[in-house]
Amino acid sequence: MAHSRTPVTVTLTGAGGQIGYALLFRIASGQMLGADVPVRLRLLEIPQGLRAAEGAALELQDGAFPLLAGVDVTDDRAAAFDGVNVALLVGARPRGPGMERADLLAANGGIFGPQGAAINAGAADDVRIVVVGNPANTNALIASAHAPDVPSERFTALTRLDHNRALGQLAAALDAPVGGIRNVSIWGNHSASQYPDVSHATLDGAPALPLLAARLGGAEPAERWLADEFIPRVAKRGAEIIEVRGSSSVASAASATIDHMRDWVGGSPAGAGWTSAALPSDGSYGVPEGLISSFPVESVGGQLRIVQGLEISAFSRARIDASVAELIAERDAVRALGLI
Numbered sequence: 486m487a488h489s490r491t492p493v494t495v496t497l498t499g500a501g502g503q504i505g506y507a508l509l510f511r512i513a514s515g516q517m518l519g520a521d522v523p524v525r526l527r528l529l530e531i532p533q534g535l536r537a538a539e540g541a542a543l544e545l546q547d548g549a550f551p552l553l554a555g556v557d558v559t560d561d562r563a564a565a566f567d568g569v570n571v572a573l574l575v576g577a578r579p580r581g582p583g584m585e586r587a588d589l590l591a592a593n594g595g596i597f598g599p600q601g602a603a604i605n606a607g608a609a610d611d612v613r614i615v616v617v618g619n620p621a622n623t624n625a626l627i628a629s630a631h632a633p634d635v636p637s638e639r640f641t642a643l644t645r646l647d648h649n650r651a652l653g654q655l656a657a658a659l660d661a662p663v664g665g666i667r668n669v670s671i672w673g674n675h676s677a678s679q680y681p682d683v684s685h686a687t688l689d690g691a692p693a694l695p696l697l698a699a700r701l702g703g704a705e706p707a708e709r710w711l712a713d714e715f716i717p718r719v720a721k722r723g724a725e726i727i728e729v730r731g732s733s734s735v736a737s738a739a740s741a742t743i744d745h746m747r748d749w750v751g752g753s754p755a756g757a758g759w760t761s762a763a764l765p766s767d768g769s770y771g772v773p774e775g776l777i778s779s780f781p782v783e784s785v786g787g788q789l790r791i792v793q794g795l796e797i798s799a800f801s802r803a804r805i806d807a808s809v810a811e812l813i814a815e816r817d818a819v820r821a822l823g824l825i
């Protein structure tokens with residue numbers, strides 16, 4: 486099929502890595518931007534990752550994807566982000582043995598600062614950015630700080646994986662299909678301090694908490710399950726996957742990245758309820774303005790909007806505040822390092 490539309494330029498960093506490999510073929514097949522939207526892929530790697538990215542580019546050619554208008558592989562940030570419409574910032578510096586948190590933040594500042602500057606210099610007016618590489622929220626903050634001409638709300642970080650993990654756990658507890666569940670929320674940081682919140686969740690339109698209580702033998706056992714099992718399991722799911730699989734989440738992380746960008750660009754599907762994404766706070770729910778924190782969001786008219794007016798219990802408030810406190814500490818640490 487020939488496509489008359491101008492291709493959308495998608496830049497993927499860390500394209501030679503694991504998540505990159507899981508993402509590329511789904512993007513090329515139209516699962517992120519639509520079955521009628523041609524894409525041009527720009528794969529950014531560091532020199533030692535270039536061969537792996539070049540190999541992925543060969544396989545993309547072998548996939549004969551009708552929507553794929555071209556693939557460039559480069560280690561040049563300016564070339565990678567020139568004209569970018571959709572940026573998936575996956576490549577990051579993993580924590581090595583003996584590395585302190587400040588070392589990790591500094592190493593990632595050296596990646597995300599210059600990438601933010603390159604986006605600022607070359608991106609298309611409609612650029613949308615999602616940071617996947619950890620620590621994702623603070624890396625997004627650093628990139629945004631180096632892109633003063635790009636509206637800050639275009640910089641987001643991925644918590645859709647946490648959102649999807651929460652859906653999966655709640656569906657299992659309710660012994661119900663995941664597709665019937667709506668309005669789970671992830672608040673705060675993409676880290677073990679995050680707060681997966683089911684207080685507004687529904688199953689087939691009915692509030693989920695009473696259904697949970699009925700299954701678990703009352704409101705108190707349900708509260709215990711939420712506090713002692715559900716919340717820690719979702720918040721530490723990344724570590725559980727590493728423990729069981731031997732390496733960190735890949736296909737689920739790629740799938741969540743596709744979900745995040747598909748909904749942002751294409752809009753939340755009608756009747757699907759809200760999802761979760763980390764984006765700069767506008768002060769909603771007492772989260773300090775400018776912090777890149779996860780919120781319940783809907784995508785309307787190409788923009789992510791924080792869902793307003795939700796009642797926040799004392800239990801939820803304490804947990805949101807704890808995760809936000811961690812984000813503040815990360816922001817202050819990168820500020821002290823001169824990275825923002």
Ligand SMILES: NC(=O)C1=CN([C@@H]2O[C@H](COP(=O)(O)OP(=O)(O)OC[C@H]3O[C@@H](n4cnc5c(N)ncnc54)[C@H](O)[C@@H]3O)[C@@H](O)[C@H]2O)C=CC1
Nearest residue numbers: 499501502503504529530531534576577617618619646738
């Ligand atoms: N936000 C989330 O929900 C999740 C985030 N992650 C994070 O995603 C990141 C990537 O994970 P994997 O693909 O499994 O790691 P990986 O190590 O397989 O791949 C990372 C790739 O990034 C490249 N890279 C490093 N610095 C770069 C730079 N400056 N520019 C371009 N490329 C660069 C590396 O060469 C490597 O090929 C990690 O930081 C991981 O912690 C993983 C799972 C979930």
Ligand SMILES: O=C([O-])CC(=O)C(=O)O
Nearest residue numbers: 619646722723724733734
């Ligand atoms: O925990 C990790 O290292 C990777 C990650 O962010 C996740 O799986 O949520």
